[in-house]
Amino acid sequence: MTLLSFNDVDLSFSRYDGLLTAREIPILKRISFSLKCGEVVALIGASGGGKSLIAHALFGILPPNALIRGDIRFDGQRVDDGSRPSLLGRRMALVPQSISHLDPLARCFQQLRWAARRAGLRVNDAALVAMLTHFGLDARAAQAFPHQLSGGMARRMLMAIATVGNPDLIVADEPTSGLDDDNAAIVLSKLKSMADAGKGVLLITHSLATALAYADSVCLVRQGRVEGVERAEAFEGCGQGLSSDYARALWHALPQNGFRVTGDA
Amino acid sequence: MLEAQNICFRYRAKSPVLDSVDLAVHPGEIIGLTGPSGAGKSTLGRILAGHYQPASGRILVDGIFHPPGFNPVQYLHQSPVFAVDPRWTIGRIISEAWQPDETLRQAFGVSPAWFDRYPHEISGGELQRVALLRAFAPQTRYLIADEISAQLDPLTQAQIWSVLLKQAESRRLGVLVISHDMPLLRRVAQRIVTI
Numbered sequence: 001m002t003l004l005s006f007n008d009v010d011l012s013f014s015r016y017d018g019l020l021t022a023r024e025i026p027i028l029k030r031i032s033f034s035l036k037c038g039e040v041v042a043l044i045g046a047s048g049g050g051k052s053l054i055a056h057a058l059f060g061i062l063p064p065n066a067l068i069r070g071d072i073r074f075d076g077q078r079v080d081d082g083s084r085p086s087l088l089g090r091r092m093a094l095v096p097q098s099i100s101h102l103d104p105l106a107r108c109f110q111q112l113r114w115a116a117r118r119a120g121l122r123v124n125d126a127a128l129v130a131m132l133t134h135f136g137l138d139a140r141a142a143q144a145f146p147h148q149l150s151g152g153m154a155r156r157m158l159m160a161i162a163t164v165g166n167p168d169l170i171v172a173d174e175p176t177s178g179l180d181d182d183n184a185a186i187v188l189s190k191l192k193s194m195a196d197a198g199k200g201v202l203l204i205t206h207s208l209a210t211a212l213a214y215a216d217s218v219c220l221v222r223q224g225r226v227e228g229v230e231r232a233e234a235f236e237g238c239g240q241g242l243s244s245d246y247a248r249a250l251w252h253a254l255p256q257n258g259f260r261v262t263g264d265a
Numbered sequence: 266m267l268e269a270q271n272i273c274f275r276y277r278a279k280s281p282v283l284d285s286v287d288l289a290v291h292p293g294e295i296i297g298l299t300g301p302s303g304a305g306k307s308t309l310g311r312i313l314a315g316h317y318q319p320a321s322g323r324i325l326v327d328g329i330f331h332p333p334g335f336n337p338v339q340y341l342h343q344s345p346v347f348a349v350d351p352r353w354t355i356g357r358i359i360s361e362a363w364q365p366d367e368t369l370r371q372a373f374g375v376s377p378a379w380f381d382r383y384p385h386e387i388s389g390g391e392l393q394r395v396a397l398l399r400a401f402a403p404q405t406r407y408l409i410a411d412e413i414s415a416q417l418d419p420l421t422q423a424q425i426w427s428v429l430l431k432q433a434e435s436r437r438l439g440v441l442v443i444s445h446d447m448p449l450l451r452r453v454a455q456r457i458v459t460i
Contacts, residue, residue, distance in 0.1 A: 046418040048388025177416060180302035181445060206418045253419035256448035261424045 002073075003169055003200040004058075004092075005034035009070035011050075011057055011224075024067065028053060031070070031226055033219045037168070040192060040201040042211035042232075044250070045221035051204045052097060054221070055171050059094050060084050074169065089119045092169035093162040097177065097204075099154040102146035108157050109142040112164060119165025128164070135160045136186065152183030159190060170194055171202040176210060188214045208235070208250050220246055266291050267313060267338060267407045267439055272322035274308055282308050283319070288458065290407060290439040295430070297454030298443045304460050306443045307343075310409040313441065314340035327406065335362075339400035343412035345392040349384045355395055356380030363402035372428045373398045390421045397425065401432055407439045415446070426453055 011028035028050050035041045043051045056062050058072060058079060072079040074087060103111055109128070116123050132142055135156040146154055155175060163170060172191055176184035188203075192214050195201045205211050211218055212232050220227040228244030235241075239248040252258040267290040274283040282305040290296055290313075300306050311317045313324060315331040315338060323330070326337055342348040349358050359365065359375075370377070373394045379387050387395070393413060400408060410429070414422040430453060433440050442454050450457050 044418070046388075046421050047390040047416065049418075206416060208419050250419045253423040254448070255423075255446065255452040259423050259426070259452050261420065261427055 001037050002034050003037050003075055004202070005071075005073045006031050006054070006058075007071040007073070008032055009054075009057065009068065009072060011053060011062070011069075012067050013063070014065050014067060026224065028057070028224045031221075031224075033226060033229055035169070035200045035202055037200050038195055038198050039217070040195045040203055040215045042203045042205060042215035042218045043221055044205060044208055044211055044218050045227075047206055049221050050224045051206075051221050052173055055094060055173050055202070055204060058092070058171065059088060089115065089165045089167070091167050092171065093165065093167040095155075095158050095162045095170065095172040095175055097173040099146065099151065099158060102154060102158065102161075104146055107143055107145055108137075108149070112142075112157075112161050115161040116164045121165060123164075131164060132157075132160055135190070150183075152179050152186065155179060155183070155187055156190075159187065163194070167199070169200045169202065171204070173204045174206070175203070176205070176207070184210070209254060209256075218247070220244065220250070222246055266325075266327060267441075268325040269309065269313055270323050270325065272309065272312055272319045272324070274305070274312060274317065274319050281320075283312075283460075286322075286460065288313075288441075290441050292406065292439050293434070293437040295433065295440045295442060295454050297450035297457035298441055298460065299445055299447065299450060299457060300460040302445070306460060307411050309460065310340060310411050310441060310443050313407075314338045314409050316340060335402065335404045337404055337406040338409065339402075339405045339407070340409045341393075341396055341400055341411060341413045343415060345389065345396040346384055348396055349392065351384055354381050354383060355387065358384070359395060359399050362399045365398050365401070369401060369432070370398060372432070373401075374424065374428075390417050393417065394425065397429065405436075405438065407441070408433065409441045409443070411443045412445075414449070415444070422449075 009028060009031040012024045012026045014022045014024050017023040031054060043054060045051050057068055074092060077083055112128050137153060137156055141149060141153055149157060175187050191201050191203060203211060203215055212235050215232050217229060217231050219229045227246040230242055230247050235251050239251045242248050249262045252260045252262055269286060269288040272283050272286040273281055275281040286309060298306055312319050315336060375394050375398050384392055414425055442450060444450055
């Protein structure tokens with residue numbers, strides 16, 4: 001079942017050109033992709049290519065000068081300002097890119113409680129503690145302020161907060177940035193296990209090697225466009241199974257492959 | 266030669282991060298430095314670049330202590346946003362170090378259109394190219410590249426390394442490449458040191 005789909009979504013920013021005239025600067029062009037339940041889809045691309053903006057467009061957290069056109073659907077329903085309140089934190093949740101999204105002045109457990117309340121849940125503290133244990137976080141981590149957590153623990157805390165409302169779709173924006181390999185593997189396996197349990201996972205990352213180990217399919221974004229959607233297992237050998245040139249170029253640029261710059265980077 | 270001799274370092278009262286570490290980077294040599302997170306890789310890199318003072322031991326740059334003025338050991342940060350002044354334009358950030366020629370600017374893929382923008386107005390990959398261009402001032406003798414491509418996509422990574430290696434070779438710079446990415450280190454480094 002298709003859980004999320006972007007259909008020809010355009011995004012532009014309006015910027016003042018002089019005092020009175022505003023100019024529209026196109027950022028995302030005709031973005032289309034879809035994601036099914038039980039699937040991990042990776043959005044891959046260069047930094048500055050617009051990957052995070054795709055997530056921000058979905059969650060309605062773009063800056064006020066953003067103009068968005070096209071159709072975003074979640075579970076058949078159009079995602080817009082009218083439908084978002086019943087979806088956000090309840091049916092779909094974002095694990096933000098930076099751990100600075102945690103409130104520095106509140107203890108982590110309090111932030112988890114707030115998230116549960118925002119999702120409309122009446123859960124007791126014991127259930128929340130059990131949930132943290134599930135993410136490998138103990139009572140000390142719960143009582144800590146965000147700055148007292150290591151990078152890996154803070155990231156797991158963000159995931160716990162995002163998933164407390166038991167959403168059907170989890171969007172994780174660069175969930176492994178700043179983490180060492182062991183912690184990255186913990187976070188990614190967690191996301192993978194959510195997909196195995198029937199959720200949809202959209203994994204935004206710049207690391208092709210990371211994505212291939214965990215994703216079912218890979219959507220390649222470059223300069224605001226979708227350059228192709230590939231099955232993860234097509235990235236093998238000399239890339240003969242890949243349909244787009246960009247995918248092949250990325251594959252050959254990996255240090256473990258050719259480390260070659262082909263086409264225009 | 267860039268030398269670390271018997272370096273010890275600790276943060277506040279904690280147990281030492283580095284204990285009697287020796288390392289030497291010769292001009293024209295590219296050394297990989299790897300190890301688990303928390304092992305002190307970046308700390309050693311910053312001590313080599315003169316950003317931190319070791320508790321004991323010494324750093325010698327071509328036989329002398331870190332000279333005042335332009336630092337011949339340039340440190341390239343994993344997140345370049347921490348290595349630039351957020352209130353300066355890209356043009357000012359680069360020209361603080363030197364005036365790069367057109368060829369090098371193009372080789373690093375730095376667009377002149379960024380020069381009047383601020384660091385937050387270009388992407389992380391673009392800012393890393395700016396930081397690299399700035400570090401390649403003529404007086405630079407050694408580079409400490411601390412996970413400089415960990416946040417870049419494979420194509421940008423391969424492109425940046427191809428320019429960096431070519432430039433380092435032609436100028437006989439000594440480069441210490443800090444990374445946990447073994448395939449990358451095996452590609453770029455002549456030998457790999459683990460701490």
